[in-house]
Amino acid sequence: MEKLGLSPPSLFNFKADNTMQKMKLVVVGNGMAGMRTVEELLKIAPDFYDITVFGDEPYPNYNRIMLSPVLANEQTIDDIILNTRAWYQDNNIKLYTSARINKIDRKNRIVYAENGFSAEYDRLLLATGSKPFMLPIPGINLEGVLGYRDIKDTNDMINAAKTHKHAVVIGAGLLGLEAANGLKIQGMDVTVVHKNAWLLDRQLDQTAGQMLQKNLEAKGLNFLLQKNTEQLIANSQGRVQAVRFKDGVEIPADLVVMAVGIRPNFSLAESAGIYCNKGIVVNDTMQTYDPRVYAVGECVSHRGISYGLVAPLFEMAKVCATHLANFGIGQYKGSVTSTKLKVTGIDLFSAGDFTGRDDSEEIVLHDAVGGVYKKLVIKDDKIIGSVLYGDTTDGSWYFQMLRDGKAIHEIRDHLMFGQDSLGNTGHQGQDKAAAMSNEMEVCGCNGVCKGTIIKAIQDKGLFTIDDVKKQTKAGSSCGSCVGLVEQILASTLGGGYAPPSTSKAVCGCTEKNHEEVRAEIRNNKYLNIPDAMRGMEWRTPNGCATCRPALNYYLLSTWPHEAVDDPQSRFINERVHANIQKDGTYSVIPRMYGGVTSPNQLRKIADVADKYAVPMVKVTGGQRIDLLGVKKEDLVDMWKDLDMPSGYAYAKGIRTVKTCVGSEFCRFGTQDSTQMGIDIEKAFDHMWAPHKVKFAVSGCPRNCAESGIKDVGIIGVDSGWEIYVGGNGGIKTEVAQFLCKVKSHDEVLEYSGAFIQIYREEARYLDRTVHWIARVGLDYVKQRVVEDAEGRKAAYERLLYALQGAVNPWAERVENRDKHKEFETITV
Amino acid sequence: MGGWVKIAAIDDIPRLGARVLRREEAEIGIFRLEDDRIFAINNACPHKGGPLSQGIVYGDKVACPLHSWKISLVDGKAEEPDMGETACFNTKVEDGYVYLEL
Incomplete structure (x- = not known):
C-alpha cells in the first residue's frame, strides 16, 4: 500500500500545479555553457520550465575543448558528444539545431530563428559563445x-x-x-x-x-x-x-x-538593445540589464572580464541555474584560471600573474638540459602566479594555494620541491600520472587503472574530481590516489580543469561550507538537527549520509550537555558501539587503559570468547584485544559478561593511548610512560572528535610506542615531556610535528587536552589532526596552545566540561535493554 | 504469497532508522522514514551484500554501511552510477502496527 512509487516531499518541490502553465525558458546557444546551466537547473528544479534550446550548429551539445584531440586523431566526434539527442528528449527539452537566432523581440518576449522558427519566453538565457577573431587584412575571405x-x-x-x-x-x-x-x-x-x-x-x-x-x-x-x-x-x-x-x-x-584570439559573440544581444560592452554585461547573478534575460559563458562580460576557458563557464552555470530556479542564493565573483596545453607529450602549466611585478618575489628552478622549469611568483607571503614546464606534477597544488590565498612561509623552503604527497600506499609509490601506463592501477582500493579513468573522462564528459569519483570509484574510498586522479583529469582536460576550492560546501544538501555551518550553530544556538536544517535552509528534508553525521558532531561539540545526540545520524559503528565487518557481524574491543591488562581481564575475555564462539581473537595495532565476528544480537549479552568499558575502537573520537613499558621496568626509560598513558586515556575517555584520535606515550627518545605517527605523541625525556602533534600512520605516513616541551604530568594533560579541544572545536568533520594543522598552520596551533596560557587553560576546561558525567555506553545498553530495541531481531 | 503478516508496532522502529526481520535464512530490513512511511527491502546491498538496515536513512534512501552505495527504499534500485537492485516487499500500517506482505 505504501509502495506506489511516490517520491518524497521535498523542500523545494517546484512542480507546478497541473492546472498551471509552466514558465517558458528559451536558451540561445547549444554549447557547453548553455547546456551546463540547463543541467544544473534540471538538478534543482526539474519541472519548473518548459525548455527550448536553439543551436546554430547541426550537432547536439559537444565538448568543444576536446576538438584538439579529434584533430590529433586521438578521439572521434562521437566520443566528444556530451548530451545526445535522446538526452534532450528524456528531459522534455525542445531542441532546434542548425537554427541561428537573429532577432529577439523583448517587448513581446519572442525569439526568431533565421530558418523561420520562433519561440516565446518568460526567461531567456543567452549563451552565444565566442567567435574567432579574424585579422583585418586582405584575403581573409579566401577559400582555405x-x-x-x-x-x-x-x-x-x-x-x-x-x-x-x-x-x-x-x-x-x-x-x-x-x-x-x-x-x-x-x-x-x-x-x-x-x-x-x-x-x-x-x-x-x-x-x-x-x-x-x-x-x-x-x-x-x-x-x-x-x-x-x-x-x-x-x-x-x-x-x-x-x-x-x-x-x-x-x-x-x-x-x-x-x-x-576570440571575441565574445554579443551581436544578437546588442541588436536587441541589451547593454553590451565587449561582451554581454551581466551582474554577479548572471543577469543582464533586462531582468528576464540571463547570459552565461564566453559571450558575457562580467566585471569587465570575458573568459575563454571552460572552468569559469561552469561556475557561472551553477550560479545562473539557482537564479533561474527562483532560488537566488548563488553569486559569481569571477574566476582565477589556469591553463594546460593539450599536446600529447608536452607538460606545461600556468596560472595567475606569472610575470610578477616590482613588489613580488620569485622562486625559480631551471634545468635546461633536463627540460624542467618551474617558477613561482610570490607576493605578501602568498603565491600569485606560477609557470611550470616539463614537470607539472604540483600544478594543481600551487593553483589551490593561489586560489585559497594560503600563507606559505612555513613551507617556503621546500615549496619548489612539491607536495610529495602522492607517493603513498596503494599505487606502487607512483606520484606522476604521466609516467604511468594505461594498465597501471591508480586506485588500489577499487582496482581502477589509469586507462579506465581517462576513458570515463572522455566518454562521459567528466570535469571534476567528484565526477570521476562517482563514475569510476577511483579515489572514493581511502582517498590516497586523489592527487593522481587529479593529474590525470588535468592532463586529459587541459584548460578545462579547475581544482576544487578547499572551502567547499558540506554536501549537495547545502551551499554552506563547514566553517559557515559551525558558525551558524554557535551563533543561533541550534540544539538539534531539524532546527539546524530549517534555520540554515537545507535543500533536502533530512539531509544525507554525508551531512547528518557532520551536523550531529558539530551540534554536540558546540553545545555539550545541551544539544540532542541523534543516533540515526551516526554511522552504524557509533550507533551500536561496535565495528561492522564485511559480513555484517561486529567486532568488540574492550578498553584496556594504556594497553595494560590483568590475568583476571584476560580470563574474562577468554571465557566470553568461548561462550559466544567468537571466530577470531586478535591483538590490535593499538595494543588492545579484538573479538571479531560477533552477531549483533549477541553484543549486549557479551558486554554484560565482559563487564569492561567500551574501547571506542569504532569511534570518531578517542581511540587508544599506546604506551611503552617506561621507567617502571625498562632500563632505558626516563619517565613512567605507562602511567601517563593510563591517565590520559582515563581523562579523555568517551571523547567524540571530528575523526579518530590516537595518542601514544613513550618513556624515552627510543620511542617504542611510535609517538611520531600519532595525533598526539608524547615522548618522555629526562627533564620532562615532549609533545608532538599531527602524526598519522595511515594512508599517507605523516610524521608528527614538535609542539612544545613541558615539565610535569599535569602539563602534559593540559597542553594535549587543549590541543585536542581546539581541534574538536575548529576542524572540519572527518579531518584528522594532520589535515586540520595543514590548513591552519602549526604556528597557529602553537599560538593557541603554547603561547596563549589563558586560552589554553580555558580550552582544557571546556574539554573537561564536555566530558563530565560521560557514561560507558556498553553498561548503559546492558542496563537499559528495553530502550535499545535495535539490537533485537524481529522474527515471524 | 502468505498474505499480510503483523510484524511490529510502528513505534518499535526508529524514525529514519530500521529493524531487521529474520525469516528462516533471509533477512528483511524494515525502514521508517521521517514522515512515518514504512518500506521493506531485502537486507542485502546489491554491491557486496552489506546489511542495508544498518545504514543511515535519509529522504527515501539508505546509504549502505559497508561502501556507501545509496539504495532507494521505494524500488530497491542503487543510485547511479552504481547499478543493481535488491528485492522490495509491500507494507502497510494499521492501528499503529506494521504489516508485511509475504
Missing part, C-alpha cells in the same frame, strides 16, 4: 582560410590535410599550437606565425616559451616569431596560396588557420 572554433572547422582542417601540403597557423596561443600539432599529425607541413617574441606569451614567460618552442620544433613544427601578417594571397581558383608579411617575406600556404 578559417578560424578554429567548431566541428566544422575541425573537419575542414582534416579534409584540407588530405589534399594540401602547406599549413600556416597565425597565432601561437593555446588554440593555435593545438591546431598546429593536429595538422602536423594529419600530415601537413606546418608553420606557426606569431607576432610576439615567444610562444604562449599570455601563459608563459620567455624561458618557458622558448623551451616549449624547442620541444615543438623537435616534433616537426616550424615557427616564425615577431612577424606581422600583411596579406593572404590567392591563386587563380580563389584559394589561398601564400601568406605575406609586412617585411616582404612570403611563405606558401594552402590552409591558413587564424588563431589570434
Whole structure:
C-alpha cells in the first residue's frame, strides 16, 4: 500500500500545479555553457520550465575543448558528444539545431530563428559563445582560410590535410599550437606565425616559451616569431596560396588557420538593445540589464572580464541555474584560471600573474638540459602566479594555494620541491600520472587503472574530481590516489580543469561550507538537527549520509550537555558501539587503559570468547584485544559478561593511548610512560572528535610506542615531556610535528587536552589532526596552545566540561535493554 | 504469497532508522522514514551484500554501511552510477502496527 512509487516531499518541490502553465525558458546557444546551466537547473528544479534550446550548429551539445584531440586523431566526434539527442528528449527539452537566432523581440518576449522558427519566453538565457577573431587584412575571405572554433572547422582542417601540403597557423596561443600539432599529425607541413617574441606569451614567460618552442620544433613544427601578417594571397581558383608579411617575406600556404584570439559573440544581444560592452554585461547573478534575460559563458562580460576557458563557464552555470530556479542564493565573483596545453607529450602549466611585478618575489628552478622549469611568483607571503614546464606534477597544488590565498612561509623552503604527497600506499609509490601506463592501477582500493579513468573522462564528459569519483570509484574510498586522479583529469582536460576550492560546501544538501555551518550553530544556538536544517535552509528534508553525521558532531561539540545526540545520524559503528565487518557481524574491543591488562581481564575475555564462539581473537595495532565476528544480537549479552568499558575502537573520537613499558621496568626509560598513558586515556575517555584520535606515550627518545605517527605523541625525556602533534600512520605516513616541551604530568594533560579541544572545536568533520594543522598552520596551533596560557587553560576546561558525567555506553545498553530495541531481531 | 503478516508496532522502529526481520535464512530490513512511511527491502546491498538496515536513512534512501552505495527504499534500485537492485516487499500500517506482505 505504501509502495506506489511516490517520491518524497521535498523542500523545494517546484512542480507546478497541473492546472498551471509552466514558465517558458528559451536558451540561445547549444554549447557547453548553455547546456551546463540547463543541467544544473534540471538538478534543482526539474519541472519548473518548459525548455527550448536553439543551436546554430547541426550537432547536439559537444565538448568543444576536446576538438584538439579529434584533430590529433586521438578521439572521434562521437566520443566528444556530451548530451545526445535522446538526452534532450528524456528531459522534455525542445531542441532546434542548425537554427541561428537573429532577432529577439523583448517587448513581446519572442525569439526568431533565421530558418523561420520562433519561440516565446518568460526567461531567456543567452549563451552565444565566442567567435574567432579574424585579422583585418586582405584575403581573409579566401577559400582555405578559417578560424578554429567548431566541428566544422575541425573537419575542414582534416579534409584540407588530405589534399594540401602547406599549413600556416597565425597565432601561437593555446588554440593555435593545438591546431598546429593536429595538422602536423594529419600530415601537413606546418608553420606557426606569431607576432610576439615567444610562444604562449599570455601563459608563459620567455624561458618557458622558448623551451616549449624547442620541444615543438623537435616534433616537426616550424615557427616564425615577431612577424606581422600583411596579406593572404590567392591563386587563380580563389584559394589561398601564400601568406605575406609586412617585411616582404612570403611563405606558401594552402590552409591558413587564424588563431589570434576570440571575441565574445554579443551581436544578437546588442541588436536587441541589451547593454553590451565587449561582451554581454551581466551582474554577479548572471543577469543582464533586462531582468528576464540571463547570459552565461564566453559571450558575457562580467566585471569587465570575458573568459575563454571552460572552468569559469561552469561556475557561472551553477550560479545562473539557482537564479533561474527562483532560488537566488548563488553569486559569481569571477574566476582565477589556469591553463594546460593539450599536446600529447608536452607538460606545461600556468596560472595567475606569472610575470610578477616590482613588489613580488620569485622562486625559480631551471634545468635546461633536463627540460624542467618551474617558477613561482610570490607576493605578501602568498603565491600569485606560477609557470611550470616539463614537470607539472604540483600544478594543481600551487593553483589551490593561489586560489585559497594560503600563507606559505612555513613551507617556503621546500615549496619548489612539491607536495610529495602522492607517493603513498596503494599505487606502487607512483606520484606522476604521466609516467604511468594505461594498465597501471591508480586506485588500489577499487582496482581502477589509469586507462579506465581517462576513458570515463572522455566518454562521459567528466570535469571534476567528484565526477570521476562517482563514475569510476577511483579515489572514493581511502582517498590516497586523489592527487593522481587529479593529474590525470588535468592532463586529459587541459584548460578545462579547475581544482576544487578547499572551502567547499558540506554536501549537495547545502551551499554552506563547514566553517559557515559551525558558525551558524554557535551563533543561533541550534540544539538539534531539524532546527539546524530549517534555520540554515537545507535543500533536502533530512539531509544525507554525508551531512547528518557532520551536523550531529558539530551540534554536540558546540553545545555539550545541551544539544540532542541523534543516533540515526551516526554511522552504524557509533550507533551500536561496535565495528561492522564485511559480513555484517561486529567486532568488540574492550578498553584496556594504556594497553595494560590483568590475568583476571584476560580470563574474562577468554571465557566470553568461548561462550559466544567468537571466530577470531586478535591483538590490535593499538595494543588492545579484538573479538571479531560477533552477531549483533549477541553484543549486549557479551558486554554484560565482559563487564569492561567500551574501547571506542569504532569511534570518531578517542581511540587508544599506546604506551611503552617506561621507567617502571625498562632500563632505558626516563619517565613512567605507562602511567601517563593510563591517565590520559582515563581523562579523555568517551571523547567524540571530528575523526579518530590516537595518542601514544613513550618513556624515552627510543620511542617504542611510535609517538611520531600519532595525533598526539608524547615522548618522555629526562627533564620532562615532549609533545608532538599531527602524526598519522595511515594512508599517507605523516610524521608528527614538535609542539612544545613541558615539565610535569599535569602539563602534559593540559597542553594535549587543549590541543585536542581546539581541534574538536575548529576542524572540519572527518579531518584528522594532520589535515586540520595543514590548513591552519602549526604556528597557529602553537599560538593557541603554547603561547596563549589563558586560552589554553580555558580550552582544557571546556574539554573537561564536555566530558563530565560521560557514561560507558556498553553498561548503559546492558542496563537499559528495553530502550535499545535495535539490537533485537524481529522474527515471524 | 502468505498474505499480510503483523510484524511490529510502528513505534518499535526508529524514525529514519530500521529493524531487521529474520525469516528462516533471509533477512528483511524494515525502514521508517521521517514522515512515518514504512518500506521493506531485502537486507542485502546489491554491491557486496552489506546489511542495508544498518545504514543511515535519509529522504527515501539508505546509504549502505559497508561502501556507501545509496539504495532507494521505494524500488530497491542503487543510485547511479552504481547499478543493481535488491528485492522490495509491500507494507502497510494499521492501528499503529506494521504489516508485511509475504
